[in-house]
Amino acid sequence: MESKQSVEDSLNKQHIQFLDIIEVTNFDLYGSKNRQLLDWLLLKKNDFEQMRESVNHYLGQEDATINEFLNRDHIGGNSAGLGLALIGLIIRGDLQNDLSFAVTGAISKTGDVLPIGLIKEKIQIAEVSGYSYMIIPSENAEEAAIIQKEQNITMQIFDVSHIDEAVQMINELNDKNK
Template sequence: MNIEIEMKNKNLPFMATILLYLTQLILYLAGLISGTVFVKFLLFMSVMFVIFLFVIRNIVISKRAFVYSTILSSLLLIYELPLTLFGENDYLVTRYSEPEELIKGTSIYLLSVKIDHLSNVNNEHEIRAMYNDNQRVYDVVPGTNFKFYKDKNSSIFEFIGLYKSEVEKSFENVTTYLKTNNHAIDEFFARDENVGSSAGLALVLSSFIDQGKFQNNVPIAVTGAISKIGEVKKVGGIKEKIQIANEGEFSFMIIPIGNLTEANEVKERLNLSIKIIGVRDVDEAIKIIKKYN
């Protein structure tokens, strides 16, 4: 019995480290503390373990659990350190991005939204004053700790090769579906500023028109990710993309069927005239384009 209690006590520092870390993580994700406070706590915990190990160095007790706890707290500190880049007054700004006809003569226009991450600003009014009329700001949204933590983890996993970015996944899906190389598409995916996968459908349609598989003479705004078998997947930023397409004076816009309900709500709320068409796959998008030609 005494042996069991002693073994449990030996694991106590390690278990306490995990419990304290998870408690602080929950407080951070709930927005009750900032990333800086979270990281400072981990630093304090690591320093205290180091000091404690120094104090007990001459005492005849098992130090293994304390050594493991020191190593764990130090690794957690290193892993969570990037959170200090996100402050309490961080905002995400969505703004206008010019529709792009990636392959000239196809009349298929990619829609994208510019997203700025701003720190150390006081309020939305101050942010909007930083932009001129040509930049056309749509939304100013306070950043959440949950989003910052998700982005931080994705960046780390991507850096060490455990996660593929949305751009990499999109490139694989597009090239797999097309079964051929396209110089314009390769150049597009080589751009540093690319994020997300919403250009997939427009890239495939542009390539097919360029190959002569069908024709299009009607300017059409397109957004949508695709799978390797040509299914059209839901995308983000649909509200901003509809506004961009409408401001670009497009008569038609093709989007994923999964975004159609939200798109129609936006269209009605903003009283827009653009015709929005939802599609399930590439073949359906091609039929729609042929119809309007």
């Protein structure tokens, strides 16, 4: 296609819903292929396996519910790490939550919240799904603020740099909404 606008026009004419159109360069394609080759050759842990390891290390144990999620087909990446660690804390009884949150963010073994990709799409999906609150990595906060303004996103977006901040924020919001 000649431009992003021509792709958008074509999709609209066909009544195909879309969130965004992203130009993919040869650099993107070859970078993706190279990362996949490194994964296949076991020269580097993929993001998904790193997330599994970080969540289990942070929680200090494996959990059957979390493993059930992690063992599903057709999932990958690391952006579910923060959400899974928070679920682990809820399962253990270390965190109480009565509110509905959208959560995205990778985590390290020590609980640091790491940036993720596709933040715009994740925010749009959370908004369309009716979430009132979303927790994202602090390193994605600037981009999220721009997206929130440009897309007229009404849900509250909170950014955290460590899982402890997410726990504190969840506790405060639950106390406020009692």
